[in-house]
Amino acid sequence: MMNLRKTLAFSLLVALLFSFSACRSADEEVISDTQYDLLDTVCSISIYGMPEEDANKILKGAFALCRDYENILSRTVKGSDIYNVNHSNGEFVEITENTYELLQKSLYYAQLSEGKFDVTVGKLAELWDFQADKPKVPEQEKIENALVNIDYRNIELKEENGLYFARLLNTAVAIDLGGIAKGYIADKVTKYIEDQGASHALVNLGGNVVAIGTKSDGKPWNIGIEKPFTERKDIVGYVEVADATVVTSGIYERAFEQDGVLYHHILDVATGYPADTDVESVSIVASKGYSVDADALSSICLLLGSEKGLALIEQMEGFEADIILKSGEIITTKNMNLKEYK
Structure with a gap:
């Protein structure tokens, strides 16, 4: 069975690319590649307005960089x-x-969210094992045992003589960077692509989208926001962006149904179960x-619920949010210019 997360991520990718291509001029050169075995998701990069040989070289280097970061940041890769x-x-x-x-x-x-976002969730994430072919709800006793030790304050870092070190003060916990690593890698890959001379490009690492520059004609990119749980992957609207990132987290991603x-x-470290708020996606x-x-922040907003999540983003300079509620209502921060998709 194909991993559900990959299936859904690919659907999101298709929706995004449809939005992009609908606004691309016929003579605009685009070189794209998609990888299905990176970061446990679907990764796609498109470069516009460059000779094919140059663009392909950049694509190869960008995906190699993704692999390098996966090999140092993954919880499951031995030796990372x-x-x-x-x-x-x-x-x-x-x-x-x-x-x-x-x-x-x-x-x-972790501090900003008062512990709601906690990367020492590794043991709990391992219990749930959403990457399994047939994931299932863990035993309650095992969940409770994993919860006891989750605490980001168990991570200790130090820098010494130009070298960097980390340790866990409680050996019963484990770090899992799944809620933040893709965004970090997207930023690094974006810088690499720009350093190689590309001025117009799109990076999509499983829903972490970065728009580099504008489209070749100088117009902004149109990034679609997917409506959760629709078979056709309908779009509720889109945002016009240039030199920007759009990141979506939702309860329809990497999920399974039981009984x-x-x-x-997206696990709540207070209960050990998936977050149960009024939010479907952020x-x-x-x-x-x-x-x-x-x-x-997308995960934190989902964990906090719409009221607290929206209030958090409103007080953060440089960030806007679109929150889709389980009721179907869409709420946004004051300066989020979500346009209707027709």
Whole structure:
């Protein structure tokens, strides 16, 4: 059985590309590639207005960079920084500067969300195992045992003589960066693409979208916001962006049904179960370079619920939110210019 997360991510990708292509001029050169075995999702990159040979070279390097980051940030890849920290028995482990930077960012958002966003959720995530062919609800006792130790304050970082280190103060916990790593990688890949000379491009790492520059004709990109749980992947609206990121988290992603109940992948560390709020999906819009922040914030808003989530984004400069409620209502921050899709 194809991984449900991949199926849904691909549907989102199709919706996004439809929105893009509908607004692309006929003579606009585009070179694209899609990878299905990276970051446990579907990753697509499109480069516009460049010779094919140059664009393909950039695409190859960008996907290789995705793989490199996956190999240091993944909880499950043996020998990765995160794997090594999780298996270090409380001892400091040397990590890359990138991992150090991302862990710092993770701790910031853990504090901002008062622990709702907590990357020491690794043991709980392992129990739920949403990547399995046939995921199932874990035993209650195992959930309770995993919950006892979750606490981001168990992560200790240090920098010494230009080297970076991390350890876990409680060896019963494990780090999982699934709620923030794609955004971080999207930012790094974006910088790489620009450094290689591309001025007009789209990066989509499983719903973490970055629009580099404008379209070749100088007009903004149109990024569609998907309506959850629609077979045709309808779009509720779109945003016009340039040099910006749009990140969506939703309960329709990476989910399974058991005994008539839908279980999604965004786990509430207070209960050990998927977050049960009034929100179906959250899309965060921010400037290019802030996909890592938008990634974390989209999950945080879903975990907090619409009222607290919207209030949080309203007080953060440079971020806008579109929140789709289970009731079907759509609410947005004051400056979120969501346009109707016709």
